[in-house]
Amino acid sequence: MVTFLPTRPGRLADVPSFERAIGGAESNVACVLAAAGHTTRWVSRVGADGFGDHLVETVGSYGVDVSFVRRDPARPTGVYFRTAGDRATDQHEVAYYRAGSAASAMSPAHVDLGAVRAGRVLHLSGITAALSGGCLELLRMLTAPGPCRRPVSFDVNYRPGLWRDPGGPEVLLELARRCELVFVGTDEAEAAWGVTGGPEAIRALLPEPSVLVVKEGARGATAFDGRPGRPAAGTSCPPGFGQSCLPQSLKDLGGPPGGTGGRSGTPQARANETRPRPATAPPAFQPAPTVDVVATVGAGDAFAAGFLSATLRGLPVRECLRHGHLTAAAALTVPGDLAAPPARGHADRLAALDDQAWGRLRLGPGWTQAEQATEEAITP
Template identity: 70%
Template sequence: MDVVALGESMVTFLPARPGRLADVPAFHRSIGGAESNVACTLAAAGHTTRWVSRVGADGFGDHLVEAVGAYGVDVSHVRRDPSRPTGVYFRTAGDRAGDTHEVAYYRAGSAASAMSPAGVDLDAVRAGRVLHLSGITAALSPDCLALMRELTAPRPGRPLISFDVNHRPGLWRGRYGPEVLLDLARGADIVFVGEDEAEEAWGVTGGPAAIREALPEPPVLILKKGAAGAVAFCRPSAGDRAAGAARAGADGTPRSPGCDNTPRPAATAPALKVDVVATTGAGDAFAAGFLSATLRGLPLTARLRHGHLMAAATLTTPGDLTSPPPRPLADRLAALDAP
């Protein structure tokens, strides 16, 4: 198994037309969920993936399991909960970054919010080369936060932990705050965070170097700057240091020439210019592209480029998910983009 992703997915209702939520008369059913989006995109890109979660024993739960499974993702570890519903959410067509973006979640008390260290099969969760997690799970309930702490804790032989901060302000009201995401990020091997998220969630301003200073622990830290591209910081992991400069680290991540101990970015890549239809899901597609290239042993700059290519495909569709470019095409495009 290449990648296991754990997290809540929801039936998503996309607006039939732009405008305020109050004015949208009809919605189209779709699926969403940051972690299953990553699993679906990676499966579509030729990787073996599993999605671990809980959904209700209801029609929306059936739909999610069937739709994610149709991408080729292993859904055999998605538990059905007869006493809690599947979460759903509605959103407007506005850009996530803009003032006009509205999201209405109906997920409090959902089946997924009952995930806990004792309630999921931890062996199944840790069965991949990479375990992909996101900060959304930490916001769902104290049990979910405990599960996240368990999965990001140091442990011999654990998979490479990929953590997308995914700060969703609407989920943190009245709970412990998003500062816990900084703790969780410290325990991961690859961290994705937007400059805007670092400011909103942790109050860290001052650009990539300041964010790296606040978060020096992850061997790979990707800072996303929206249309301005992405920057990667990298330092040798313990496995790399043990193995020496010439070969891949014990954690399976190949050394990148830029992976030294300096505070400078090891790689940067501009975003692709596309006509944006909707930004939702683009961060997940970016993570999928980056992880796909990581699993294939590509250098850091190429990993960023594959992230941008998959994100560009999603940015040009209204839903969270779309087919990624075929691998030979993506490889050609990533090489074309080379300086």
């Protein structure tokens, strides 16, 4: 979507003018990954209008392949407006105008599935699933079990206001259980599924993903890594997600692609089930650095991009979490949805800090530009 940011604080009713930018969960991740040096492709639909031109040109300017973005002559490009928000309370207004948009018309019939499946990893968002029946059908098809399917990264991104169907939380649970890498916040898990026991309780509800990343806001994030090892030599499975593109736990779920995989009961009841799982590494927790926050919008997408970038590079989970935090900090210190990530070498140096030095980090606006900064230059 095209996003409009206010030129000064205040209610939407009072703000006289806005500055144009871009936003969107999957496109944000693609842009940040491209800026971090990865080859990325964004597959979507936008209107055959000026806002669509702006979106395609801007996303492409990050180095993202936009050649498979389709233009819809009958539907407009989605837009949204938001207020600046209050830094102390994070209170802000958001007005979405995306009903009937070109993106909401995505479906298996309107997307080049070959282009979607060509990458090493496919990243999807629960926001897209909420847009329409066609979008949900597309996500169910892309996450369905199949022979050596490409690994799927899925950000739950629960947005209650987008779900007209009260079954939205169950749909998100269904999709998450079919993916290899899942991102979810503790606040989302509580709002969607009633899970209040923290990361361990969320893992009990979602034992299937090879890697589950549970975000706890400013406190930090926990990763549960159930990968048995690197792919065997000669396989076509992308590295970083274990011996099979489709974990055995996912193959054994059963149930139709459109269902919930054969498990019954409420999400909270399922979180209390005891299900045997293969022995895995203990969960890894990494605290978030202290950040002088300008705006929180886009931070979750940036975290996912940072974690994905480090995973694609084969870095240990501890470093993946830290790269997620650092990339999120870049987004938190700018007013819009997108921010240039820190240079790879700069981020690698910070991610390699010992625990004490990492705990002293404080990152403010402009910190990503200090590529040669020492630890002392960016700490209190």
